[in-house]
Amino acid sequence: MFLHSVAPKELIQADYEVLSSYEHLDTTRDIEDLLFIQSLEGRAHNGSGVFDKKTYVNTSIDDVVRALDRDADEIKHKRQAIIDDMVDFVEAAMNGGKRDKLLNAKGDPILGIRFFHDRRVNPRDILRGLYLGGLRDNPDIRKKAEKIYQTKIGGGRCYIIDVKTMLDMKLDGELLAHDAYEDKIDEFQKKGLIVGTEGAADPKTQRYFYIRHRLGPGQSDDAAFIMAGILYNVDVALGVFLADAIDTLEKYAPIYKDQDGALSFLIGRGFKDLQISMEDVYELSSLAAIPVLEEHMIPDSSLRYLLAIDQRSQSCAFKTHLDFIEGRPVAALPVSFRRILSTQFYEYINRRLMNVQKLERFVAPNLTIQALEQLAVEVAKKDFCTMSKDATVAEVVKKFKETKCETVIIQDKNNKVIGTINPLDLLRPMDDRTDRGNGGHHA
Structure with missing residues (x-):
């Protein structure tokens, strides 16, 4: 079956090559790879990177996996194994097991986050955070929070849909994701567009x-x-983070279903010392809502963006957020695809929390920005490398991957600087190359 608006294989491969050449995540290489694969789906939808403003709105993670010549079942099971590590942690903690670190049964850090090796946690607070995080994003919870707090959040959920019916109804992934269909869900089910909310999907x-x-x-x-x-506390925050990670990973798993929601219900039924009410869930859902007309000011980082290492600070948004929560000084760091400075975002958090009644004493964590009096050389980027003017684009990509430098300086034979290249500069040459070699836009 031909499905229009699916990214061509050549573009997917080129975008993966560029993304993996300049971005590195604070996790293992295997998990980094899994997150990059998923990120390519969104980049194809939005026309980012090599896709160069051309949108391929029906591209799925499965399309990306197959374009990269990967084994779909293997990728799905790797992602599910990470979720299973978190479920195992929950079950052990609920049964009184000693789980004071976020490690899996093999002793490896969950999600491959290295500092989990040494950080001790209160497993009961991790459970509370997983409960909050698994529920606060539920569309019904959002709707109730909208009513209680007189705010506008919006929302929806993932469904297994029939491609032929979607095309017959003149719909696509873009329309389904961005228009409002709450009053048409029953109709979609009757017409066969929605096959179900969980189960295995036939990629064909x-x-x-x-x-x-x-x-x-x-x-x-x-x-x-x-x-x-x-x-609450930092361990509750870590639980919320893990729930969001499950929500990311479940988007491509052997069985499609709401696994973070299911885990929150498991905790709600089996954890006797929960101490979290539904009012608390509605409150967090409301506080996490992005204010209308402020979308460009508030980051909403994917798991990839939370773990992406900033080359200047050698930190990532996830760790910087933890520093802020725990009252440690933080540096200005670009956050999410919107590249919002972390310090600006934290100022918003401070303002947003000032009127929360349960905070008997709220002390805003310190924010520090590099002093303007510093010498330029102290803040200048030093992670660059040099190449000859005769270097090819392929050689530049290889240099980025091998050295992890942020900038390549191009020199002539007399070592005179001709220009510089950063990873984003590679997008146009690669796009031109793949367009010339591609006769259509279907995978």
Whole structure:
């Protein structure tokens, strides 16, 4: 079956090559790879990177996996194994097991986050955070929070959809994700567009697509993580973070289903010392909501962006958020695809929390920005490398991958600087190359 608006294999491969050459995540290489694969789906939808403003709105993670010549079942099971590590942690903690570190049964850090090796946690607070995080993003919870707090959030959920029916109804992934269909869900089910909310999907005839129920600016995962840390404690925040990670990983797993939601219900039924009410869930859902007309000011980082290492500070948004929660000084760091400075975002958090009644004493964590009096050489980027003017684009990509430098300086034979290249500069040459070699836009 021909499905229009699926990114060509050559573009997917080129975008993966560029992305993996300049970005590195604070996790293992295997998990980094899994997150890059998923990120390419969104980049194809939005026309980012090598896709160069051309949108391929029906591209799925499965399309990306197959374009990269990977084994789909293997990728799905790797992602599910990470979720299973978190489920195992929950079950052990609920049964009284000693789980004072976020490690799996083999002793490896969950999600491959290295500093989990040494950081001790209160497993009961991790459970509380997983409960909060698994529920606060539920579309019904969002709807109730909208009513209680007189705010606008919007939301929807993922469904297994039938591709032929979608095409017959003149719909696509873009329309389903961005228009409001709450009053048409029953109709979609009767017409066979929606096959179900969970189960295995046939990649030849089905897609696992997000269908928006109600319009709204959505929620910020960054805000939910930080708000939970300040309202409760840092371990609750880590639980919220893990719930969001499950929500990411479940988008391509052997069985499609709402696994973070299911885990929160498991905790709600089996954890006797929960100490979290539904009012608390509604409150966090409201606090994480992005204010209308402020979408460009509030980051909503994917798991990839939370773990992406900033080359200047050698930190990532996830760790910087933890520093802020725990009251340590933080440096200005670009956060999410919107590249919002972390310090500006934390100022928003401070303002947002000032009127929360449960905070008997709220002390805003310190923010520090590099002093303007510093010498330029002290803040100048030093992670560059040099290459000859005769170097090819392929050689430049290889240099980025091998050295992890941020900038390549191009010199002539007399070592005179001709120009510089950063990873984004490679997007146009690669796009031109793949366009010339590609006769169509189907995978």
